[in-house]
Amino acid sequence: MSNPGRDWEDGTPERLYVITGGRSGPVSPVPLDLVTLIIAKTGPRPGMQPEHAAIMRMCRSPLSVAEISAYLALPVSVVTVLLGDLITAGHVLSRPPVAPAKLPDLALIEAVIDGLRKL
Amino acid sequence: MDYASSEPPPPAPHRGHPPAGPRSEDALPATAAAAVKVVIVGGFGVGKTTLVGSVSEIRPLTTEETMTQAGVGVDDTAGVERKTSTTVAMDFGRISINEELVLYLFGTPGQQRFWFLWRGLFEGALGAVVLVDTRRLEVSFDVIGRLEERGVPFVVAVNAFPDAPEHPLEDLRAALDLPDSVPLVVCDARRRDSSRDVLMTLMRYLHSLAASPEAL
Ligand SMILES: Nc1nc2c(ncn2[C@@H]2O[C@H](COP(=O)(O)OP(=O)(O)OP(=O)(O)O)[C@@H](O)[C@H]2O)c(=O)[nH]1
Ligand SMILES: [Mg+2]
Numbered sequence: 001m002s003n004p005g006r007d008w009e010d011g012t013p014e015r016l017y018v019i020t021g022g023r024s025g026p027v028s029p030v031p032l033d034l035v036t037l038i039i040a041k042t043g044p045r046p047g048m049q050p051e052h053a054a055i056m057r058m059c060r061s062p063l064s065v066a067e068i069s070a071y072l073a074l075p076v077s078v079v080t081v082l083l084g085d086l087i088t089a090g091h092v093l094s095r096p097p098v099a100p101a102k103l104p105d106l107a108l109i110e111a112v113i114d115g116l117r118k119l
Numbered sequence: 120m121d122y123a124s125s126e127p128p129p130p131a132p133h134r135g136h137p138p139a140g141p142r143s144e145d146a147l148p149a150t151a152a153a154a155v156k157v158v159i160v161g162g163f164g165v166g167k168t169t170l171v172g173s174v175s176e177i178r179p180l181t182t183e184e185t186m187t188q189a190g191v192g193v194d195d196t197a198g199v200e201r202k203t204s205t206t207v208a209m210d211f212g213r214i215s216i217n218e219e220l221v222l223y224l225f226g227t228p229g230q231q232r233f234w235f236l237w238r239g240l241f242e243g244a245l246g247a248v249v250l251v252d253t254r255r256l257e258v259s260f261d262v263i264g265r266l267e268e269r270g271v272p273f274v275v276a277v278n279a280f281p282d283a284p285e286h287p288l289e290d291l292r293a294a295l296d297l298p299d300s301v302p303l304v305v306c307d308a309r310r311r312d313s314s315r316d317v318l319m320t321l322m323r324y325l326h327s328l329a330a331s332p333e334a335l
Contacts, residue, residue, distance in 0.1 A: 037221070058140025061141075063140070063141065064154055070181055071141065105329065110326070116322065
């Protein structure tokens with residue numbers, strides 16, 4: 001790091017505190033990975049917090065937690081708290097990533113190789 | 120840290136004006152059932168974003184995380200524990216493997232310990248690509264050591280910059296102290312086929328590990 005002091009941001013945590021109502025997780029009923037796919041069951045509901053509504057809108061088709069974080073410009077940990085609310089309320093579904101066991105599954109690797117070949 | 124300070128952060132969304140989200144052509148099919156991830160790790164400016172961008176089906180996006188570190192402030196004579204937080208950002212891309220499976224690629228600066236503290240980044244990754252610039256090999260030692268410690272399988276790809284001196288691969292392997300079993304390839308991260316081949320090398324390596332686990 002060339003200039004450590006510059007990287008520490010002060011203002012941001014307060015804004016994040018407001019968005020999450022002061023919670024800092026883990027409050028999601030299911031573990032959320034960067035590549036857990038989220039899909040909304042419906043469109044946004046009236047009266048939803050803007051961030052919740054934005055997630056409902058963008059997750060009409062499946063979207064990873066990382067992509068949601070990118071489009072909202074919010075840290076993953078904040079997005080995780082917001083998603084926890086929506087999962088608990090039953091507004092969105094989560095599809096967990098393929099967890100490679102100690103060693104990844106042969107069929108999974110072969111599927112990826114096939115997919116890359118088509119690139 | 121390098122990445123976040125080299126590029127301005129994305130604009131904060133306005134409350135009441137939430138960003139649109141993905142363009143319709145970037146939407147995944149409803150059949151997308153699960154995702155896997157691969158981490159592209161390497162030193163500052165080695166070509167991580169270029170590699171991710173050259174194979175990704177979406178324009179690379181940036182995600183961030185707030186890291187909290189407990190530390191003792193140098194100015195605190197009492198040595199009181201203080202918590203400091205920093206935001207780290209990384210870019211990533213996506214490749215739809217088939218109707219059900221999606222591969223995400225995360226480009227991660229490797230020279231900082233906290234990247235390895237980003238929970239869920241290396242955990243659950245299929246494997247990693249260590250991207251190397253031969254002009255700055257020393258960054259890679261640390262990265263390779265940490266991946267080995269964590270048992271993350273990886274391959275090494277040398278991003279061939281035109282002004283970098285050319286070294287025989289065997290010399291590089293020796294300099295990096297890489298076991299013979301770990302694939303070492305040369306690539307041009309700007310080229311889609313070359314970057315794709317790097318991923319293919321990783322997948323074939325993972326396949327060989329999965330097929331003969333005793334080789335580990
Ligand atoms: N000649 C050549 N230039 C490259 C190659 N890959 C990347 N570059 C250039 O090198 C510069 C840095 O590439 P990036 O992809 O931004 O590197 P990075 O690792 O993401 O950098 P940071 O995120 O800042 O650490 C860019 O100007 C690229 O155009 C390559 O294979 N050959
Ligand atoms: Mg980059």
